[in-house]
Amino acid sequence: MHPEITAYLLEKYLNEKCTVQEKELVENWYASLSGRPDYLGSLSESEQFLLQQETYEYIENQISVKRETRQFRLTSFHWLAGAAASLLIGFGIYFFFRPSADSSRQVAVQTGSQPVSDFINFQNDMAKMVMHQLPDGSSVWMHAGGEISYPKVFAPGSREVTFTGEGFFDVSHDKNRPFMIRSGEMQIKVLGTRFNVKAREKQKVLEVAVVSGSVSVSAAGKGNDSKGIILKPKQKAFFETGSKRLTFIKMPVQVKKEIFEPVTILFEETPLSSVVRQLEQKFETHIHLINPDMNSCKLTADFEQQSLPSILELLCASLDASYTMSENTILIEGAACK
Structure with a gap:
């Protein structure tokens, strides 16, 4: 069970205004992303300090980029929850995939x-x-x-x-x-x-x-x-x-892009079924929604010069969904939007 994290709490953390308990709550939340709630406790004092410095810098960079270039939200979400998700998606990915005792040797x-x-x-x-x-x-x-x-x-x-x-x-x-x-x-x-x-x-x-x-x-x-x-x-x-x-x-001129090539694409109250169809038209890939009820979800997003992996991470984070990839086939799994 992930601890509850809000945009207000994350802003306090970034500005170093958290109480000791709030600071632990945020850091334990990040640790729980990798399924290792005890990860922070396994780090030395110097390693924890280094992680905090990288954390602050990365969040600030993400905030700056998102304020200048893009807005991202799911229409069925409240603003606060959407803001917290979109603001920290990049940071969460970074924390989750930085080398740890489990992921690197x-x-x-x-x-x-x-x-x-x-x-x-x-x-x-x-x-x-x-x-x-x-x-x-x-x-x-x-x-x-x-x-x-x-x-x-x-x-x-x-x-x-x-x-x-x-x-x-x-x-x-x-x-x-x-x-x-x-x-x-x-x-x-x-x-x-x-x-x-x-x-x-x-x-x-x-x-x-x-x-x-x-x-x-x-x-x-x-x-x-x-x-x-x-x-x-x-x-x-x-x-x-x-x-x-x-x-x-x-490389020959292609109508469809390789998944690593950046594109700019805008969605405005767009049903997820249409989002998937447009992404398939943009990229050399096939996307399948495992739960057909997800088709009713609507998306408003402005992706500026983003590759397909970046788009998928943002999309799934806001939908509380996940995806797997095999070659050029992508499966998205999640619940219907309320």
């Missing part, structure tokens, strides 16, 4: 002189996409089974991660520290951009598709020579693991 290898304990390994064991935040502010939406390894603190001159599976990266720009991704024998180098990587284990052809910015993709060639290509937006690279061949193409 130490990498069993060392890089240079750094000890094993300085590395984090995160794997998405859920049947949906999750957003994982990296130490430099970059993020990755990972499909089920995706796995990423990286140092707790990036080196002064570089940011290197190891990744397997499929994920959409949004890399923070830092001209002094290139961002490097190693996926098997394929290497991706960027300064700040958005792109999708498909590099599942035993996959014969690995893929990189660029949404914005530019990406350098290289692979070890015969004789240990290095060969690479530069990808621009709407270009995709393919690396054949057998022949070690690296090629690229210009």
Whole structure:
């Protein structure tokens, strides 16, 4: 049973005006999102302090973004409940998917002189996409089974991660520290951009598709020579693991978007059945409501440059629903709106 959280209480928490009991109530609520009500108690004092600092910063950023760019509510909700949900959706996701004792483990290898304990390994064991935040502010939406390894603190001159599976990266720009991704024998180098990587284990052809910015993709060639290509937006690279061949193409113009590509879409008192239909028309996906009674729910929302995973998280949070994803099929489960 989750403790009751209101927008007023969250505002007090952000402004550091909570009583000790109220502060514990908010933090225990966040801990309960991951099914670990004892999670906060397992952290050291320094780890709790770090978490609080990240919490305040993230909430402030989310408030600023939402005030400037979008409104989101479900018409069957009261304003206060809707505000609390929409305001903290991003923060709740961040808290829930930040590395914890259950969701991450130490990498069993060392890089240079750094000890094993300085590395984090995160794997998405859920049947949906999750957003994982990296130490430099970059993020990755990972499909089920995706796995990423990286140092707790990036080196002064570089940011290197190891990744397997499929994920959409949004890399923070830092001209002094290139961002490097190693996926098997394929290497991706960027300064700040958005792109999708498909590099599942035993996959014969690995893929990189660029949404914005530019990406350098290289692979070890015969004789240990290095060969690479530069990808621009709407270009995709393919690396054949057998022949070690690296090629690229210009992505064809499609009526429907890939799920990681951002779109702007507005709903005004729109029945959920129509919302689903419009999302299917926008994205290369199929969405099914497990409970047909959910079709009667109505939605008012303004999504500005949002990918499908972001839209689904906001949608499900406001509906008190959940979703699972298998390839391009999405199942949404929830109760009828009152």
